[in-house]
Amino acid sequence: MLNQLYSEVEKNIKLKDYVIEATIDDRRVIFLSGEVDDWKHVVEIGQIAGKIKDIKGVVNRIKVKTDHPDLTDDGFALRLQQATKKGIIDHADIVIVGAGITGASIARELSKYNVKIIVVDKNPDISEGTTKANNGMVHSGYDSPTGSLKAQMNIKGNEMYTKWAEELDFALVRSGSFVAAFNEEDIHYLETYLKRGIANGVPGIEILDGESARAIAPNLHTDIKKALWTPTAAYVEPYTVVEALAENAIDNGAKFLLAAKVLNIVKVEDRVESVITEKGIIQTNCVINAAGVYADEIAEMVDDCFYTIHPRRGTLIIFDKSKQGINERFIGMPPKNFTKGGGPMQTPEGNPLWGPSAIEVQDKENVEVDQQDIDFIVEKAYHLIKGIDKSNIIAYFSGVRACTYKEDFIIEASEIVKGFIHVSGIQSPGLAGAPAIAQKVEEIYLNMNPKTKKRSDYNPYRKKTKRLRECSLKEKDDLIKQDPKQAHIICRCETVSEAEIVDSINGKIPATTLDAIKRRTRAGMGRCQGGFCGPRLVEILSRELGVEPTEVTQKGEGSEVVLRKSRK
Amino acid sequence: MKRLDMDLVIIGGGPAGMAAAKQAVEEGIEKVIILERDSELGGILQQCIHDGFGLFIFNERLTGVQYAQRYIDLIEKIGIFVKLDTMVLEITQDKQVIATNEYDGLIQINAKAIILAMGCREKTRPQVFINGTRPAGVYTAGVVQRYINIEGLIPGEKAVILGSGDIGMIMARRMTFEGIEVKGVYEIMSTVGGLTRNVEQCLRDYDIPLHLSSTVTKIHGNKRVEGVTVAKVDSSLKPIEGTEEFIECDMVVLSVGLIPENELTRNAGIELDNLTKGPVVDENMMTSIPGIFAAGNVVAVFDLVDYVSQTGIRAAKGAAKYLNGSFDLNESYVLINSGDNVSVIVPQKIRISNLENTEDFYLRVKQENRKTRLIAGSENNAHTTRKFSIVKPPEMIHISLKREELIKIAYEDIYFHIRKDVE
Numbered sequence: 001m002l003n004q005l006y007s008e009v010e011k012n013i014k015l016k017d018y019v020i021e022a023t024i025d026d027r028r029v030i031f032l033s034g035e036v037d038d039w040k041h042v043v044e045i046g047q048i049a050g051k052i053k054d055i056k057g058v059v060n061r062i063k064v065k066t067d068h069p070d071l072t073d074d075g076f077a078l079r080l081q082q083a084t085k086k087g088i089i090d091h092a093d094i095v096i097v098g099a100g101i102t103g104a105s106i107a108r109e110l111s112k113y114n115v116k117i118i119v120v121d122k123n124p125d126i127s128e129g130t131t132k133a134n135n136g137m138v139h140s141g142y143d144s145p146t147g148s149l150k151a152q153m154n155i156k157g158n159e160m161y162t163k164w165a166e167e168l169d170f171a172l173v174r175s176g177s178f179v180a181a182f183n184e185e186d187i188h189y190l191e192t193y194l195k196r197g198i199a200n201g202v203p204g205i206e207i208l209d210g211e212s213a214r215a216i217a218p219n220l221h222t223d224i225k226k227a228l229w230t231p232t233a234a235y236v237e238p239y240t241v242v243e244a245l246a247e248n249a250i251d252n253g254a255k256f257l258l259a260a261k262v263l264n265i266v267k268v269e270d271r272v273e274s275v276i277t278e279k280g281i282i283q284t285n286c287v288i289n290a291a292g293v294y295a296d297e298i299a300e301m302v303d304d305c306f307y308t309i310h311p312r313r314g315t316l317i318i319f320d321k322s323k324q325g326i327n328e329r330f331i332g333m334p335p336k337n338f339t340k341g342g343g344p345m346q347t348p349e350g351n352p353l354w355g356p357s358a359i360e361v362q363d364k365e366n367v368e369v370d371q372q373d374i375d376f377i378v379e380k381a382y383h384l385i386k387g388i389d390k391s392n393i394i395a396y397f398s399g400v401r402a403c404t405y406k407e408d409f410i411i412e413a414s415e416i417v418k419g420f421i422h423v424s425g426i427q428s429p430g431l432a433g434a435p436a437i438a439q440k441v442e443e444i445y446l447n448m449n450p451k452t453k454k455r456s457d458y459n460p461y462r463k464k465t466k467r468l469r470e471c472s473l474k475e476k477d478d479l480i481k482q483d484p485k486q487a488h489i490i491c492r493c494e495t496v497s498e499a500e501i502v503d504s505i506n507g508k509i510p511a512t513t514l515d516a517i518k519r520r521t522r523a524g525m526g527r528c529q530g531g532f533c534g535p536r537l538v539e540i541l542s543r544e545l546g547v548e549p550t551e552v553t554q555k556g557e558g559s560e561v562v563l564r565k566s567r568k
Numbered sequence: 569m570k571r572l573d574m575d576l577v578i579i580g581g582g583p584a585g586m587a588a589a590k591q592a593v594e595e596g597i598e599k600v601i602i603l604e605r606d607s608e609l610g611g612i613l614q615q616c617i618h619d620g621f622g623l624f625i626f627n628e629r630l631t632g633v634q635y636a637q638r639y640i641d642l643i644e645k646i647g648i649f650v651k652l653d654t655m656v657l658e659i660t661q662d663k664q665v666i667a668t669n670e671y672d673g674l675i676q677i678n679a680k681a682i683i684l685a686m687g688c689r690e691k692t693r694p695q696v697f698i699n700g701t702r703p704a705g706v707y708t709a710g711v712v713q714r715y716i717n718i719e720g721l722i723p724g725e726k727a728v729i730l731g732s733g734d735i736g737m738i739m740a741r742r743m744t745f746e747g748i749e750v751k752g753v754y755e756i757m758s759t760v761g762g763l764t765r766n767v768e769q770c771l772r773d774y775d776i777p778l779h780l781s782s783t784v785t786k787i788h789g790n791k792r793v794e795g796v797t798v799a800k801v802d803s804s805l806k807p808i809e810g811t812e813e814f815i816e817c818d819m820v821v822l823s824v825g826l827i828p829e830n831e832l833t834r835n836a837g838i839e840l841d842n843l844t845k846g847p848v849v850d851e852n853m854m855t856s857i858p859g860i861f862a863a864g865n866v867v868a869v870f871d872l873v874d875y876v877s878q879t880g881i882r883a884a885k886g887a888a889k890y891l892n893g894s895f896d897l898n899e900s901y902v903l904i905n906s907g908d909n910v911s912v913i914v915p916q917k918i919r920i921s922n923l924e925n926t927e928d929f930y931l932r933v934k935q936e937n938r939k940t941r942l943i944a945g946s947e948n949n950a951h952t953t954r955k956f957s958i959v960k961p962p963e964m965i966h967i968s969l970k971r972e973e974l975i976k977i978a979y980e981d982i983y984f985h986i987r988k989d990v991e
Contacts, residue, residue: 367702390697394692397702477569481673484673488669493831528689529692531708531711549721553704555704558791559704560792562721563722565722566720566721567720
């Protein structure tokens with residue numbers, strides 16, 4: 001089995017000179033170590049190992065030579081000591097690590113039961129990781145290998161979104177998606193996708209000729225000969241879904257503890273006992289690992305790490321709403337020369353969105369945007385649609401996907417530690433799969449705790465706050481009559497009132513940073529990108545939180561907006 | 569919902585709107601109202617504490633704040649109706665204005681005429697494509713100006729300025745006064761973006777380095793700006809490999825241009841000029857919808873506030889004539905086109921029968937040139953000329969043409985050229 005790995009590495013001209021050591025344990029987990037020149041090679045070797053059949057996972061400890069040999073964090077011991085000193089701050093039946101789409105979905109699903117849930121996250125707001133920086137697509141499910149957990153979760157999750165959107169009152173636009181073919185080679189790919197889609201169980205999947213595709217989407221490029229059409233693909237604003245899930249979970253008794261990085265997980269014998277966060281210790285019987293790109297590090301804390309997460313960065317470009325309607329649904333292209341990534345689409349709010357790109361990066365916090373990402377996305381989109389160009393761009397940003405070397409989801413109870421559940425490697429189509437992932441975790445939890453009782457007062461419904469910008473004149477008038485601060489517009493691009501901003505700061509999950517306010521209300525998300533409302537938001541946040549303006553941050557400690565007062 | 573009937577609604581109480589309001593009353597328009605979204609009149613002038621304003625209108629060198637106060641005092645003295653903290657949400661083609669504020673709630677105003685005077689906004693980071701991260705500490709020059717001059721807050725200690733627009737250079741000096749270290753001004757073009765006097769008075773006098781043909785290619789830092797990469801650019805404005813340099817700073821100040829605030833204009837269905845990004849206007853500053861006028865930076869970005877107020881005055885005169893029915897709305901327009909070395913021109917069209925004795929034209933050149941001559945005429949036939957010793961893209965050219973001159977050339981579309989003087 002490992003011979004396969006060695007011979008593949010040997011065959012590769014860039015890799016053959018490296019001394020790589022591989023071992024495999026009785027759970028069939030491959031451990032890689034050694035030194036290479038470049039991060040790309042670390043990933044390539046990991047990917048070769050990941051393709052070996054019937055392995056449980058790949059732990060890739062290969063290092064890059066030029067990296068500093070000692071990466072141990074000097075401050076860590078001190079932080080752990082300080083956190084431990086804070087003592088036990090709470091008890092919970094379940095601690096969920098990670099307040100992104102995965103963690104929030106699980107929290108909401110398990111809040112049906114008579115269990116105390118605490119969701120912890122290192123960031124000062126929900127959705128701060130991969131969730132805030134993906135394209136918001138609920139994939140139809142033709143893309144994942146048949147039989148993979150990804151494919152199962154995707155197909156089931158996609159279907160479940162309709163009910164979710166009804167219960168939780170978030171925008172879901174089910175307008176379908178395309179993959180475009182320009183020539184015979186492309187059409188061959190479409191046929192492969194069609195076959196796989198049918199095998200996976202994608203409803204309504206078919207190949208349309210160019211004319212029929214353009215009848216659905218008139219701005220599709222005239223060079224497009226055929227297109228794969230999947231009518232069930234849908235679009236959401238991911239952070240609004242998480243907001244809805246979190247609010248509903250809170251209504252059903254769950255708690256969110258933010259800006260509380262997990263520093264360690266304590267076991268007693270082979271059972272989870274407590275979670276040490278920066279804010280103190282939480283005693284618990286169950287830890288659910290939904291930590292995204294950090295899931296491997298959380299698993300390491302309980303000595304059950306059988307996968308390494310390698311971050312794959314994706315860049316997205318957002319356009320002005322005045323270009324709404326140019327392309328209402330996703331258009332992809334078959335991969336050529338190993339190009340990956342998304343294509344042009346439109347968010348439910350009506351902003352055209354292009355991307356994401358796909359680039360392997362070493363640093364989990366590397367959310368930079370490079371020229372190559374932008375060029376890749378723009379060039380690809382120009383092939384697909386007409387009527388829009390770079391001058392309409394209002395924002396661009398990157399996120400990192402949490403990929404394992406097996407490139408599949410991991411949703412299972414730990415085989416080694418009692419009370420620990422892995423929900424790891426949740427990358428695309430993780431958003432689409434979220435409802436099904438949560439349900440699978442529910443099953444696992446109930447298996448572990450068969451005596452769990454349902455809450456008698458569980459309420460699956462959550463109502464979103466009525467937004468001024470979505471209201472008719474009559475409705476605006478009514479809202480303003482209820483609260484005059486609704487008439488004070490702070491963000492002119494997105495028509496956001498002072499009342500909406502104050503509500504978000506005092507909401508179920510208080511928005512305490514400029515970025516959090518942006519995700520809750522859209523203030524600062526429009527074409528001027530906070531140019532007009534930025535200083536006003538600093539003033540409102542400082543007033544509502546009772547802090548100095550110099551303490552107001554964009555995204556938590558260290559990101560203060562202004563540094564000092566000019567006069568005493 | 570509160571309903572009002574007005575003769576003239578002026579949207580925006582900055583230098584264009586206030587000048588228009590004062591003129592409108594002088595022209596005899598009775599029910600005039602200014603809607604202003606901020607808590608006082610004056611617009612962006614309220615944060616412009618530097619001087620150089622009012623040389624033409626008041627024959628004095630005033631600060632922006634003083635200039636605004638002159639008009640505010642006049643508005644108060646005349647007793648013009650003003651609604652502050654009031655945001656206009658929508659303008660319809662039949663001249664209904666929907667606005668909102670805390671004290672009235674939603675207001676619907678039926679206007680007989682409207683003057684758009686919403687000013688302009690600053691271009692932001694995505695519009696100039698700087699790669700890298702998205703930390704706190706990247707602000708437009710106008711935002712920095714607001715923090716320092718209005719809020720009394722210092723947004724950073726070490727600044728790199730991208731773009732040599734006027735506000736950027738003025739803020740370079742202002743930040744230096746506040747003890748902020750300005751590491752340099754980087755301009756991607758080979759010439760300065762703002763006025764020459766600002767290069768002298770704001771940069772040279774304070775030894776702030778100006779780097780032409782250079783740009784910021786990347787922003788570093790996850791939480792707060794930690795530095796930028798700058799690089800020289802080639803003639804096609806692409807960064808030259810090997811010239812990259814890391815500069816440590818905690819703030820990036822963008823002064824990369826202004827664009828008219830055109831959302832209300834566009835949503836009302838008014839025709840826009842692709843070059844100015846504002847509405848197409850005629851000699852009376854009237855837009856493509858009869859009775860809706862526009863003035864100041866909402867039309868095109870002017871470099872002097874005096875011009876902004878002048879267009880406000882012109883728009884008010886036009887509105888008065890429109891309201892008393894002395895306009896010919898049927899005559900076809902003569903188009904005013906940008907010819908050689910002219911990038912933008914305002915107005916973009918004229919009607920001969922509605923001309924005043926003299927008409928003002930504002931234009932910008934594409935390239936700097938010395939010893940030039942402005943030629944206005946039909947495509948091949950030049951009639952009217954003016955001489956300019958030097959023309960530069962940042963400095964708007966303002967010319968007044970006599971009615972008789974215009975009539976002579978207006979039998980077909982007019983072109984404005986700026987050509988080398990061959991005498």
